[in-house]
Amino acid sequence: MPRLIVLLCVLILSASCFSPRNTFAQESETATKPTIIDRQKLIDQAALRGIAFLKNRGQAPDGSFSSETGVAVTALCVRAMLEHQPKSVDTPAIQKALKFIETKMQGDGGIYNNGSLYRNYETSVAVGALIKANKDGRFSSALKRSEAFLKEIQWDEGEGIETSDTAFGGSGYGKHKRPDLSNTAFTVEALKELGNDADDESIQKALKFVLRAQNLEGQGNDTEHAKKVGDGGFYYTPAAGGSSQAGQDDGGGLRSYGSMTYAGLKSMIYAGLTADDPRVQAAMTFIQKNYSLEDNPGMGKAGLYYYYHTFAKAFDAAKVEVLDDSEGNPHPWRDELTLHLISQQQSDGAWVNQGSDRWMEGDRQLVTAYALLALIHCR
Template sequence: MNRFRTAVALALTLTLVSASFAQDSPPSVDAMVDRAVVFLETSRDEQGAFSPHLSPAITGLVATGLLKHGRSVNDPLVADAVKYVAGFAKPDGGIYSDGSKHGNYETCIAVQCLKAAATAPGAKEDYAELLDKAEKYLKGIQWDDEEGHGLESTSYGGAGYGSHSRPDLSNTSFLLDTLHALGRDGDDPAVQKALIFVSRTQNLESEYNTTEFAAKVNDGGFYYTPAAGGTSQAGQDDSGGLRSYGSMTYAGLKSMIYAGVDADDPRVKAAMSWLRKHYTLVENPGMGTSGLYYYYHTFAKALDATGQDTFTDADGAEHDWRAELVAKLAEDQQPTGAWVNTNERWLEADPNLSTAYVLLALSYCK
């Protein structure tokens, strides 16, 4: 009976929120988040987890997104999720699922979640010990001399899933996001090592990048990894160069900014030039709809990090990127309040994951 009453109440709430939403022009971020919350209330399990069969990281992403929108840390929707994430802490300091091959990724998401919870208004737990141990764990698995990869190695400074025998820009970006959340800046040795790897994932021949791929494409964009023979999810060109694509270029730009690289640096200028030529919210440039909601998240986080309220594309058109992103995400929100990618690649067909990415993206649009 209680479950029935809860379902009826949630349905009524969604109806009222949807009616209010329909009258908004343009839609407000708060209205979109309210609709998403109604969906999330129905999609968690008895422990408060979201898609636990996939990874505890999805629960961490959802909780972080809700906290960034001012949801109380003591709200059961958030509190249960945070407790669930914290429950995966391991003796080695990592925070990941049993038998996981994604220790860096899951721990990075968990640290950002717990840090957001610890600093939220009304927080009763600082998670200081867990965060300290997790930071040591993440720095310990960063690819460097301890893993047999010195400065000359294309793996040096990077972070990977753990299931592959090489690091990649996506995981390194998550590592830098996490260190940034913990207050670490460009003076931190782990940040400096990560910057070396990030610079080598850019299609830009320079003193910072003398890898075999640097001059082949040389368009200033970023790709997945130069390590272990090199990989771009966007494929190779005829020269064997690794094609740049949108989500990794925004991730690369953001990572450089978090590592203390300034706007006049040639690496930043080249990245911005590529992004101006490929400014769009219709797709993940170079990847179509693959990783689209991950793209929206990195797009928003990177442009927010630049401090620019508008973005001028290569044709000279000025974009209010926040308003444009909000409008696009409002258009894509499902009647349930969720977001979902019809392209199943990288798990974005899971509405909890795509909704989490959108909540995080919208947090930079207020």
């Protein structure tokens, strides 16, 4: 979209969108959603352009949108397109992509490339695509098998570990790969979408792992890192001694960063924690201090669109409408994120991380899917 139109939208929004709000996650009868002029129209226009890019320039002859990560990017693209255009499930582009995904269905119930090191990740995101495409129950049987697969590869008693093990409850890229918060968050989301409620045994096991990745003492993190940083944010994994993609502070603490904090918040909400829970409140304190659309806090431009995608899902799950940051500035995040993403859309309709290609964010199909999925939660 031309910059002039974006700037005009900003002026319209600044005059219209600040209305009474709930600053976080506490639903109330008095909470009022911010007013927005034409947000829906702006999202629809951006989505049409993004989907046109995927269909016309992003899809390979075999139906995939990127085969470098097996089924994962294809599944994310299918999910993104169907979220915006549910009735497009029978179109040639979607049908070709679904046939590609079907070729990756394995005998153990997983959906992944043969020999893949990313079995949990591929299966979790494939589940999301197949749920959206499950017209007339076509994929119901495959989805049940995938649910069993995801639960089976979760790190728990089946792997011979006790609840005291820092890997317990987590999910990693494969059965023998150290679990991490990113994979665990994808698994929790997939299990929720498959119909498991917050009390599901696997989701509650995952919650134990999630809480060990939070920089918060005395609230589930029983590792040596619990009190070293203490800012309520989340890091990559507590397993195998713990690590953070944002590195360590001078005292050896594992630094919190944005994308994992939103992944942690979303997972806690899905596991039944509420706004008044001290662990949720601590995560929100970190978010209020580090609210940003310019960077993935703690990581700069690395993983920026993964961050936007997780940011939007987490706020939506937590029922946040307007966030007051630590300086008291109100942020109607749906409005702000919509305008920011539109301003970053390329002339051909795609999105790409121009600041960092880490974690495949130089892949235009993947990043376009992330942006489209984020925009769904801005509606």
